[in-house]
Structures are given as structure tokens and as C-alpha cells.
Amino acid sequence: MSKKLHTPKCATCGSKHKSVFCSLNSVQLTDIDSDKSCDFYKKGDTIFREGSNSRGIFCVNKGKIKLSRMGPSGKEQIVRFATSGDIIGYNSMLSKRPLSATAKALDDSAVCFIPARNFFEMLRKEPNFSLKILELTAKNWENASRLITDMAQKTTKQRLAEMLLWLKETFGLDEDNCIDVKLSREEIANMVGTATEAVIRLLGELKKDKLIALEGKRIKLLDIHGLVVLADLVD
Amino acid sequence: MSKKLHTPKCATCGSKHKSVFCSLNSVQLTDIDSDKSCDFYKKGDTIFREGSNSRGIFCVNKGKIKLSRMGPSGKEQIVRFATSGDIIGYNSMLSKRPLSATAKALDDSAVCFIPARNFFEMLRKEPNFSLKILELTAKNWENASRLITDMAQKTTKQRLAEMLLWLKETFGLDEDNCIDVKLSREEIANMVGTATEAVIRLLGELKKDKLIALEGKRIKLLDIHGLVVLADLVD
């Protein structure tokens, strides 16, 4: 399942500057460190599960995490991703509700755990930290409300294009312009909100339209602007 | 458009106890009051518009507000409602982005305005207030991610049933068990994410199934449990 790791220090964490902890000083980072632990998760491992109660927040040290919810008919819906420097599991701490999503490792990952007490203490003591988290939750809502609109109004093909661009933003491109994450067609379908077969067919169409190229699970973006136009994301 | 009103005091506001301001003491409420103003909006009036920059937050004193986004093809998507005691317009303050939704009055409404400065001051000075807002934004995200899942996976009829239940939660029922808000079929369609004709047909089906009754715009809920089951919301 998961294996304890030598716990990295926040102060020397490569992702510090791009995380919500960036505004904290070294004393405060030591406070966070004091009760922190770090676990290793193999690809496919579950970090936490929808419906259970969280006892703290998680911060991704290394790896790729998907956050998903179970739909009524048992179908998975991917609602968010997290990678180095991102925190997860904080929403249910703040809303005082059970966890609303399940977190699974897409790759071998290292994830730190910070107990609720330390998290809330920091929120109370540090207005700047509090504002950072507020900024994060507010952005989450804005992204989600855009996604609601897109789910409701765009065609499957448009949503697929949009999801590819989202994956690019989240995980970046490798040296070959391929999206730097490996997802099954089924997982892509669970982002787009459609059937696996539809994704396969539509990826084929995007390929025929010379917007992407496919080599197994690797998806190469050939025409990003074309995808933006297709997804109707032009501002 | 909107008419200045005699500004009500937070301390004597009937919605204080159920609002995010419930944890503030009388001195703090006076702080909020100091630069507050209140405007009257007629049914259909716009309170703020997607894309513009907000200069403060709004708190609904009386009335019913819908928050919606424009989809790519110009179709409205209703993403939230607000009523007495609810605050709106705070997300874009916190995310430091332009407003992500448009707010329009569904009824004649009175809405207070609190400048950004006072809002942020309170956030900085009052950890309890900060935590209340965090709770709010976290809940928003959770609701939104459920909605994403539903949009992606449920049938139009299920979503319609779910929206009716959502309207019931938000606006309540009158003495006749009718949902206490008047929306056009088009507006309902803009919540459900479908065409107006589909809503008309499906409302007809729900009526035939004896789950609801219709008298013009008034929708009477005959079998709430039946709607819950249909919407697949059973826990």
C-alpha cells in the first residue's frame, strides 16, 4: 500500500516556491515539519477515499495524483489532478464534511501528510497563509464552474480537446511535445464524461484532423492553437 | 438600474445568524457597516457582470439572485443562486481574477455592498471569519464537483429532478408545496444544461409520473422521495 519515507523538509523542498507554503518563513515551515510524515505510493495506490474522514492535508512531494468521485452508477469522474507542490484533502477539512473525492497515484509518488491541528493552527496564526488557501479554494470553484458550463454545453469532441489542453497545463509536455502523463482511454473518458469507445473514436478524428498524433498511450500535440479553437477556449 | 436604499445595519439584519458574519461581534459588525451601502434591484436587473472587476462583496438583504456564466455559444449556464444572508462576488476578490459569473435579480431585491478593503481587513484580523469564508468556498467546490459528475453522468431527466430538489433546498416550498421561486422553462433549461423544449417535455413526464404538478410557472412537488430516487441522490 504505502511505505514510510524519510520525511523531506519543507524548507528545502523544490516545490516550496510554487506551493501554498511559499509565504511562510523558516520558523513557520519548521512548525509544519514538526508533525509531518511522508509516504510512498506505488502507481494505482489509493491515498484517501471518498466518504472517509480526513485527519489532515496531503502535499504532493513527487508524482502525479488523480482525484475522482464515484458517479451514481459507479462510474468514476475525474475532477482534478495534483502534482509536485499541490495540496489535496484540504477541502473536506475546511467544509467539515467527509472527503468528497478519492485520491489515487497515477505514478509512483511521494506524498507528505500534515495533521489537521497544524494546518488549522497555521490558518489561525498566519493571515497570509489563510489568504493563499482562500485564493486556492476560490480558484477551484471558478475552474469547477467553468467545467460545469462546458459539460453542459460543449460537444464530446470539444470537451476532449479541452481536457487534452488541461492535461498539458497540468503535466506539461515532454521533449517530443507529448503530454507528460499516461492515462488509459477509460481514464480520459472519465475526465470528459463519456464512454471509452467515444474517446477512442474522437482521438482518431483529432488525429485525422492533424491536431494530435498517437503512439500508444502517448499523445502528441501537433496543433495546440487548433485544439484551443476547437475547444472554443479562444478569449 | 439600481436605487440607493437606507442602508440596514448588520447587527439588526434578520439574516445575520445564518450568514458568514454570524461569528463577528458588534464592534466588528460596525466596522463592516461603516463603508457599507445598500442598493435596490428590480427583477431582471444586473448586479454585476462576468468579466468585470469586482471592488467588493455583495450580501443579499432581501430577494433572489441567480449567478450564471455565458457558455461558448452564448448560452447561459446557471451555476448558483443566492438569497437572504448569502454573499456573492467574493470568489473573484479572493482569486484576484475578473468576476467569473453574472448576478441578476430574479425578484425585486435589496443587496448590500461591502468594499474590498473592509472585507480583506476582516479576513486578516479575524481568523474565525476567515475560517467561515474558507468553509464556504470549500463547500462551493464540493457542490460544484458533484454537479460536474452529475452533468457528465446523469440523464437529462435525472438532472431535472435534481435541479428541482436543489431549488427546493435553496428557496423552500410555499404553503401549497410549490417551489418558492418563479423561473422560466428556459432558465430551468439553463440550470439543467439542456434545451428549453426538453425541459417542457420532461416536466410533462414528471407530471405524468405524479412526481410534480404544474400550474403555470408554479411547480408543486408531489413526491419528493420519488424525485430523490429518480435523481439517484439516495445516500
Place this chain on the structure above:
DNA sequence: TGCAAAGTATGATATTTGTCATACCTGCTG
């Protein structure tokens, strides 16, 4: 190395939903 299992691909078909045309109400305004 080769087999089983999982994942990917493709076709045929059924269903759902969107779109367009049209007609009918209902409430408002001149």
C-alpha cells in the same frame, strides 16, 4: 517465451437529445 488479461479498436444498432417548424396560450399595453 508464451499465455491470459487488460486495454484498444471498429462496426452495427438503439436511444437520447437537439433543432426546426408550428401552434397555442397568457398577460400586457395601447
Place this chain on the structure above:
DNA sequence: CAGCAGGTATGACAAATATCATACTTTGCA
């Protein structure tokens, strides 16, 4: 009070997408 406009309703049709069946391909593991 007539008539017009906006909203509601219904049918016919087209398009998109889900579902089912089947075959092919890759991957992991014994």
C-alpha cells in the same frame, strides 16, 4: 378590448452518443 409579444407546448426529423458485439494488440507475468 384587441392585438401583439413572450413564453409554453407538441410533432417531426436529424444528429450525437451510448450500448453491445467482436476482434485485434499490447502488457505483464508464470
